[in-house]
Amino acid sequence: MDLLKTIAIFNMFFVTQIEMKPFSSSMETVLKLPKDINSETNITILGHSYNFGIFNATFSGENMKEQDECKIISEQNIENANEIIIKLVNQNVIKRTIVYDIDPEMKEVPFSLHGLAKVDKSDANIELFFEQHDRGNEYLGTCTFKSIKNLEYIVFDGVEHVENLSFNFTRR
Numbered sequence: 001m002d003l004l005k006t007i008a009i010f011n012m013f014f015v016t017q018i019e020m021k022p023f024s025s026s027m028e029t030v031l032k033l034p035k036d037i038n039s040e041t042n043i044t045i046l047g048h049s050y051n052f053g054i055f056n057a058t059f060s061g062e063n064m065k066e067q068d069e070c071k072i073i074s075e076q077n078i079e080n081a082n083e084i085i086i087k088l089v090n091q092n093v094i095k096r097t098i099v100y101d102i103d104p105e106m107k108e109v110p111f112s113l114h115g116l117a118k119v120d121k122s123d124a125n126i127e128l129f130f131e132q133h134d135r136g137n138e139y140l141g142t143c144t145f146k147s148i149k150n151l152e153y154i155v156f157d158g159v160e161h162v163e164n165l166s167f168n169f170t171r172r
Contacts, residue, residue, distance in 0.1 A: 029156040031165050037148050043115040047162035048108040055158035059143055064150040067092050070143030086130065088141035096141035100132055108160045109133060124148035
């Protein structure tokens with residue numbers, strides 16, 4: 001019991017976690033970021049997408065140019081209708097592509113999207129990891145931003161619902 005109290009006290013002083021409820025509409029889900037992102041901020045999004053797998057996520061902000069946004073784009077594989085292709089597009093370049101199978105028995109599929117920020121004076125990056133179909137986290141790629149201060153929200157299209165958005169960061 002003392003060990004649990006020690007861990008709880010450690011977490012209260014050194015690690016902060018913020019959880020937010022998303023704003024949803026029939027067209028898109030907008031997740032507004034609660035604070036400026038700094039180095040080692042861990043972003044976790046848990047939700048369900050429609051089984052056909054077609055959903056998009058865009059990391060953006062009011063003052064961010066479209067070419068600087070980071071987009072996760074999913075589309076059905078033309079060569080195999082039972083697969084979706086997920087692409088990470090940043091700075092107008094396709095950075096990475098992964099393929100997922102579609103299970104026709106499921107109406108919606110749980111997913112998780114994890115991001116880890118790496119921010120210093122010259123670089124602002126978020127490394128992204130994606131999981132769907134309980135396949136385990138897969139490295140999706142790195143989003144590079146001219147300024148992380150311009151990143152204000154994440155917009156999802158084609159998502160059934162987002163259950164949780166959490167931020168873990170070290171207090172300084």
